[in-house]
Amino acid sequence: MRWLTAVTSRLSRWAMYIACACLAGLLCIVVYGVVMRYVFNDAPPYVEQVALLLVISVAMFGAAAGVRDAGHIGLDSLVAMLSPKLRFWCDIAVQVLSVAFGVALLAGSVEMGLSTYASTIPTLGLSEAFRYLPVLLGGILFAVFSIEHLIARFAGTEVVRSWH
Amino acid sequence: MALTVLCLGFVVLLLLGVPVAIAIGLACLATFAVEGLPFETAIQMMVSGMNVFSFLAIPFFIFSGELMLHGGIADKIVNFARSLVGHWKGGLGLANVVASTLFGGVSGSPVADTSAMGGVMIPIMKREGYSAAYAVNVTTHASLSGALMPTSHNMIIYAFAAQAATGMIDGTAIRGVSIGDLMFAGLVPVFWIMVCMLVAAYWQAASHGYPRSVDGRSMVQRFPGWSAVLGAFIASLPGLGVILIILVCVMKGITTATEAAAIAVTYSLLLTVVVYRTMTRVNLMKSLARASKTTGVILLLIGVSNMLRYQMAYLEIPDAIEAALLTATTTPWVMLLYINIIQIILGIFLDMAAHILITTPLFLPLAIQMHVGPVQFGMMLLLNCALGLVHPPVGTVQFVGCAIGNISIGEATKTAWPYYLAILTAIMLVTYVPVFSTWLPSLITGHPVL
């Protein structure tokens, strides 16, 4: 358990760093596009596509960090009314389902990546498959963080947030 | 069969406590399996739902809201509002309404607004003799204005959801909705809500005798004088300037509405880091990290909602719902009432982003048939969604407010009805009086907005 926490807390911190870097990059590239167009009458054509790749990275890494820190919105008022034992098993089910979702993201993005590999993103010349890379990594993180929660539940411990 | 799996799957997962985004995603994946559809299509729809150029504004508006929140802008707005109305009966309540409405314009997000205003005002109000429930309700409901302001990322989501809208209203062809037209449609409704909220807050304070100290004495603060009001106003102006910046950027042809969000972030950064020097490095990192995480949570919801939208279109559900409603009535005002009721009920369960993406394709075509344009319908939808934010059991804004005020959801809900009423009057006005939401954007953009 301890080595797992060491790995996942580091993973989640790195996910957060990547998401923050992508958000900062997103800001820079969009402002750069505005300045180039407005001041120099020379709009860089690739801004839109780069920005789209960055925003999906912010989203997937941010969402993954949200899984570890239990940041996603859910309905817990009904589960709260159950007996502690039932509540425990509901919680286990939630974590198992989250693992399943992560695996589905992973598998689906691999499939999509393979089927769109030969197409190119306009104005970038990059393969369309790159669009699915953040989803693939996000899927892995979703699964890993949910497994950590699962183990923590059985061990009777809490997952300590790696950032606030 | 597929429909049963979709609906039942979603409800069971939700009740089990699975996060909403994952519940929608898994219910859709199960339906894909039942339908025998390749499940990677689900992932494709999720990614394409998130990969929309106008959605770039979402991280930017959220980031700018966080910067304003952690950069000390909130205090200046509170000071102004307190000096203006703080000396009236229930003065802090009234000040809270004004400040929450103003900061709603700065942040464009009811949740950010509640954390900012609630964080400052609720403790002060509790200390100075207001009940916690009163403090929480005033903050959370006045914060809903944020969803209708030009800085609102929910408006961006709506503009995207409405882009396929077509139809004819009074000889004018409708083709989607432009963000530029939408941006200023909410200001009149927001002003109306603020006035109603002021009345409600005053009335509730008067009937409970707030503020009341422990020994029962009434305590009202003194008017600081007009020069103090002016000073506080000037101090809060740069923060409020973010709305002006967006207006100027779009109207002067400097940026698109989407890019204006990036300019709003740049402005917030300059303001808090360079001008006020209130932004510490730690707070800057915190704002960046919180914005990333919130972006992730919201965009994931948007992605899975697109999955769901695809699934519903594939099963031809929108057509069925449209047919059912048209059999029920063809009278415009009754139809609009039905749409409002259904949306308020859906708002109880769904989060705002999911709510907008799922209900827009269902109801907008009907609304257009009933001569309600996409901008007016957007305001109606956003208000209905906003009401869902302060409604148990899944009321994100109410949840944040109660956490700050340290009271239970039930305790807050008990005395919230005057504020619900305030929002409901706004919903009715938006629904049945088109000019209420279309007059100002028509004036600003110079072409008729429907």
Place this chain on the structure above:
Amino acid sequence: RTFRSADVHAKDFPTNVAVVAMGAELSKATGGKDTIKVFGDSSLGSEKDTVEQVKIGALDMVRVSSASFHGIVPESLIPSLPFLFRDIEHFRKTMYGPQGDKILAAFDKAGFVGLAFYESGARSMYAKKPIKTLADIKGLKVRVQPSDLMVSLVSALGASPTPMPYAEVYTGLKTGLIDAAENNYPSFDESKHYEAAPVYSETMHVMTPEVLVFSKKVWDTLTKQEQAAIRTAAHNSIATYVKLWEPREKDARAAVVKAGAKIVPAAEIDRKSFIAAEKPVWDKFATTPQLKALVSEIVDAK
């Protein structure tokens, strides 16, 4: 079985009506065995999404702009080359004929079955002022779709290509964020861009067609007779489509004139120098000997 076909246009748009008619014919030809259900209004996703779904086999058929295939099938770029077609007769003769069939056949190796092209009229420039010569367009910010070809096309004319989402074009033209945009008459009418950019100069710089595509994954599970029936029905739908499209284009032109737009007719455009300016774009996108041969075949068609 019922084949699902996707489209981004509304139910009454010519492309959708043509595909519905194609379904009716297919149903008759197969004795009610096969038919087509059209999902319009982008309800199954954007053009890009639905093309990918057709490739996976999640969707049987799709009608999209052939521009959606520019990054997938190099041959699909050819009919989008600037000033390739002299006029609409030239377009019909080639794209509804052997050259069009050759391009459709090229979809096969990318995992698609190309069924038919539909014309989409000519795209022309519109701005606040007339665009008759290269000098008129020099330095203008022209809105383009995010496409390498359109970026090159506009740059070659000496203008500044500005990618922007369609929904923001109206405000962009109005506020001066962009100076010009380009589209065909029906879109110029529906989008009401004429309110912000009232001068439509018939540059007719590109005639990118619509294309009807079937999923190869699904196609390979069909019998020879079914495949033949689909091909015939698709080919016959062209006539249905053109019969609907022509009046639509004409009505749109009349509508924008009535609404106050000014039209600079094709005769007043300095087409020669425009064509000369676009030559490098042809060389940039028709790179292989096969593509070059196909281009000359179209150009030489009388």
